[in-house]
Amino acid sequence: MYRYDEFDHEFVRERVAQFSDQVARRLAGEISEDAFKPLRLMNGVYLQLHAYMLRVAIPYGTLNSKQMRMLGHIARKYDRGYGHFTTRQNIQYNWPKLSDIPAILEDLASVEMHAIQTSGNCIRNVTSDQFAGAAADEIADPRPYAEILRQWSSVHPEFSFLPRKFKIAITGAPNDRAAIQVHDIGLQLVTNDKGEIGFAVYIGGGQGRTPLVAKKVRDFLPEEDLLSYTTAIVRVYNLHGRRDNKYKARIKILVHETGIEELKAQIEAEFAHLKDSELKLPEADVDAITRYFAMPDLPERPEGWAQLAAWKKADAEFARWLTQNVRPHKNPDYASVTISLKPIGGIPGDATDEQMELVADLAEEYGFDELRISHEQNIILPHVAMADLEAVYRALKSGGLATGNIGFITDMIACPGLDYCALANARSIPVAQAISERFGSPERQAEIGELKIKISGCINACGHHHVGHIGLLGVEKKGEELYQITLGGSADENTSIGEILGRGFEPEKVTDAIETIVDTYLAIRKDPSEIFIETYRRVGAQPFKDALYPAKAA
Amino acid sequence: MTAKVLTANRLTDGIAVWWSAKGEWQTVLQGALVANDDEAAAALEAIGKRDLAANLVVDVALIDVNVVDGVLKPLRLRERIRADGPTIEYAPTCRAKEEAA
Ligand code: SF4
Numbered sequence: 001m002y003r004y005d006e007f008d009h010e011f012v013r014e015r016v017a018q019f020s021d022q023v024a025r026r027l028a029g030e031i032s033e034d035a036f037k038p039l040r041l042m043n044g045v046y047l048q049l050h051a052y053m054l055r056v057a058i059p060y061g062t063l064n065s066k067q068m069r070m071l072g073h074i075a076r077k078y079d080r081g082y083g084h085f086t087t088r089q090n091i092q093y094n095w096p097k098l099s100d101i102p103a104i105l106e107d108l109a110s111v112e113m114h115a116i117q118t119s120g121n122c123i124r125n126v127t128s129d130q131f132a133g134a135a136a137d138e139i140a141d142p143r144p145y146a147e148i149l150r151q152w153s154s155v156h157p158e159f160s161f162l163p164r165k166f167k168i169a170i171t172g173a174p175n176d177r178a179a180i181q182v183h184d185i186g187l188q189l190v191t192n193d194k195g196e197i198g199f200a201v202y203i204g205g206g207q208g209r210t211p212l213v214a215k216k217v218r219d220f221l222p223e224e225d226l227l228s229y230t231t232a233i234v235r236v237y238n239l240h241g242r243r244d245n246k247y248k249a250r251i252k253i254l255v256h257e258t259g260i261e262e263l264k265a266q267i268e269a270e271f272a273h274l275k276d277s278e279l280k281l282p283e284a285d286v287d288a289i290t291r292y293f294a295m296p297d298l299p300e301r302p303e304g305w306a307q308l309a310a311w312k313k314a315d316a317e318f319a320r321w322l323t324q325n326v327r328p329h330k331n332p333d334y335a336s337v338t339i340s341l342k343p344i345g346g347i348p349g350d351a352t353d354e355q356m357e358l359v360a361d362l363a364e365e366y367g368f369d370e371l372r373i374s375h376e377q378n379i380i381l382p383h384v385a386m387a388d389l390e391a392v393y394r395a396l397k398s399g400g401l402a403t404g405n406i407g408f409i410t411d412m413i414a415c416p417g418l419d420y421c422a423l424a425n426a427r428s429i430p431v432a433q434a435i436s437e438r439f440g441s442p443e444r445q446a447e448i449g450e451l452k453i454k455i456s457g458c459i460n461a462c463g464h465h466h467v468g469h470i471g472l473l474g475v476e477k478k479g480e481e482l483y484q485i486t487l488g489g490s491a492d493e494n495t496s497i498g499e500i501l502g503r504g505f506e507p508e509k510v511t512d513a514i515e516t517i518v519d520t521y522l523a524i525r526k527d528p529s530e531i532f533i534e535t536y537r538r539v540g541a542q543p544f545k546d547a548l549y550p551a552k553a554a
Numbered sequence: 555m556t557a558k559v560l561t562a563n564r565l566t567d568g569i570a571v572w573w574s575a576k577g578e579w580q581t582v583l584q585g586a587l588v589a590n591d592d593e594a595a596a597a598l599e600a601i602g603k604r605d606l607a608a609n610l611v612v613d614v615a616l617i618d619v620n621v622v623d624g625v626l627k628p629l630r631l632r633e634r635i636r637a638d639g640p641t642i643e644y645a646p647t648c649r650a651k652e653e654a655a
Contacts, residue, residue, distance in 0.1 A: 026565075027565070027609075032607075033606065033609075047612060049632070049635060049636045050569065050636065051563070051570075052567070080644070081645045097566060097567035097568070098565065098566055098568060099567065347642060347644060350644065352645055418635055419640040419641055424632070427635075427641065430641060479629065479630060480631070481631065
C-alpha cells in the first residue's frame with residue numbers, strides 16, 4: 001500500500017502542529033466557538049449530542065496492521081474502548097476530549113493517518129471497492145487512481161471552499177461495490193478497443209434530501225486525463241454550484257437544474273483548456289504509484305482446497321461462514337475474507353479496541369499486512385490463503401467476529417442516528433438491533449438470501465437508506481420517532497433509488513413491518529434463486545403495499 | 555409556560571451539561587435549575603450567553619421539560635437521550651471496566 005513520502009509527512013506534521021495550536025488557543029479562550037468551529041471541522045472534529053466526535057480518514061478504506069492497531073489504541077486510551085466504522089470507509093470516535101485531540105492526531109500521524117478533509121465543503125476521502133487489488137472481476141486495481149486523486153485533492157487551493165462537500169468513488173470492476181452512481185463523481189475503470197485503461201465517468205449522483213442517480217458524461221476517459229477532467233468537473237461546479245441554499249448546493253442539483261448536456265458541454269470546454277496542462281498524468285507517475293499497490297508475493301498454497309472440504313464437513317457453522325463471508329481471489333489458492341461487524345443484535349459498524357487489535361494481528365499473521373473497510377461497515381482481509389481460513393475463523397470466533405451473515409438481512413448498514421448524532425430525528429441502531437434479533441437464525445437468513453437493509457436517522461442519508469433493497473428513514477413526527485420504508489433501492493451497477501411505500505411505522509412496529517415485507521417476498525418469489533430486489537423489480541411495490549396496509553387494499 | 559432548563563456541552567470535553575440549582579454546570583440533568591416563568595427563563599438564557607462568551611461551554615440551549623414529582627423529563631427524545639446517554643449497550647466490555655473501577 002501507499003507509504004508517505006517526505007512531502008506527506010511534512011504536510012501532516014505541519015497540520016497537526018497548526019491545529020494543536022488552534023486547540024490550545026481555543027481552550028485558553030483566545031478563539032471564540034464561531035471562529036473555531038470551521039477550523040475544527042476541517043480537522044474532522046464534530047460536536048455531537050454527548051461529546052465531540054473525531055472522524056479519521058481511511059483513504060479508500062485501505063489500512064495496514066500497524067494502523068489498525070493504532071485505531072484500537074486510540075479507542076482505548078482516548079475514548080471508551082470502541083470506534084464506529086462508517087459508510088465512508090472511515091472511523092469515528094464518539095467520546096474524545098477536545099483537549100486530547102492534538103495527542104490523538106500525533107498518534108495518527110505516527111502511522112501515516114490523519115483527519116483532514118473528513119468534514120467541510122471540500123473534496124472528501126475518496127472511496128473505493130473493498131476488494132480492490134484482490135477481486136477476480138476487476139480490470140485493474142482502482143487504488144492507485146484513488147491515491148492520485150487523494151494527493152491532488154488534499155488542501156487543493158481552488159477546491160477548499162466548494163459550495164458543498166464533494167465525494168468521489170472509484171471502482172475497478174464492472175460489478176460496482178463502491179456505489180459510484182450515488183457519488184458526486186463516480187469513476188469506473190474500463191478498457192477501450194486497444195486494451196488501454198481509462199474511466200467511465202459519472203457525475204451528479206447523491207443521496208440526502210434529493211436522491212439522484214449519477215449521469216454518465218464519458219464512456220472512456222483516457223488514464224492520462226484523470227486529473228484534468230476531474231479538475232474541469234469540480235471547477236465548473238465550483239463556479240456554478242449554488243451557494244444560496246445548502247440543500248441545493250450539491251453538484252447533483254446543478255446537473256438537474258442545468259441539464260446534463262449543457263453541463264457536459266461546459267465541462268468539455270474547460271477540459272479542452274486543461275487537457276495538455278501540467279495536470280496531464282505522466283505514465284511514469286502512474287507506474288510509480290501503482291507499484292505501491294502491487295499484489296503481495298503470494299506463495300503457492302494448494303493444500304487449502306483439500307483441507308477446506310474436510311473442515312466444512314466437520315463444522316456446519318464454519319461452512320456457513322465460508323459460504324457467506326469468503327469470496328474468490330485473483331489467485332486460486334487465496335480468498336478475501338469479510339469480517340462481519342454485524343453480530344446478531346449488535347451495533348452495525350462498531351468494533352472494540354480488542355477486536356481492532358485482533359484483526360490487526362490476523363492481518364499480520366495471515367493477511368500480508370493488509371486490511372480494508374467496506375462502505376457496508378465491515379472489515380476485510382483481502383488476501384488469505386485457503387489453507388489458513390480455518391485458523392482465521394477460529395481466531396475471529398474467539399473475538400466475537402465470526403458472524404457468517406455477509407449480504408444477508410442482518411448485514412445492515414445503520415448510521416449512528418439519534419443515539420449520538422446531533423442532526424438526527426430518530427434512532428437507527430436499536431431498529432437495526434431489533435431486526436437483527438428477529439431474523440438472526442442462520443437458517444432463516446439463508447432462506448431469505450441476499451437482502452440489503454439500510455437505515456438512516458435523518459434525511460441526510462448517511463445510512464444509505466435510499467439505496468437499500470429495504471430502506472428505513474427515521475423521521476420525527478409530533479415529537480415521536482417514525483420510520484418510513486422504501487423498497488427497491490440498490491447501489492450497484494444497476495443503481496436505483498427506493499420508493500416510499502406509504503405511511504411510516506412506530507419504532508415498536510417496524511420489525512413486524514419488515515417481517516411482513518420479507519414474508520410477502522418469500523411467498524411470491526419465483527424460486528429461491530430470485531433475490532429480493534429481483535422480485536421487487538419484477539412485481540413492483542403493490543403486493544408489498546397490500547400486505548403492509550391491508551385496510552387500503554380492501 | 556413550559557418549564558425550561560439550560561443545557562450545553564462543556565468546552566474541554568464536549569460532555570453534555572445542565573445548569574444546576576447550585577449555580578454550576580453539572581453532568582446530570584436531575585437537579586438542574588428549572589425556569590417556570592419568562593423572567594427565570596431569561597435569566598437562564600443570560601447565564602448561557604455569559605458562559606458561552608467565557609468559553610466554558612458550547613451549543614447552549616434552553617430546553618422544555620416536564621417536572622413530575624420533582625423528576626425532570628425533557629419533552630424531546632433528543633434531549634432525553636442527551637441526558638441518559640445512548641439507549642444502546644455500546645462497548646459493553648469497556649462499560650464493565652468503568653463500572654468495576
Ligand atoms: S443520516 Fe442523519 S442521523 Fe444518521 S448520521 Fe447522518 S446526519 Fe446523523
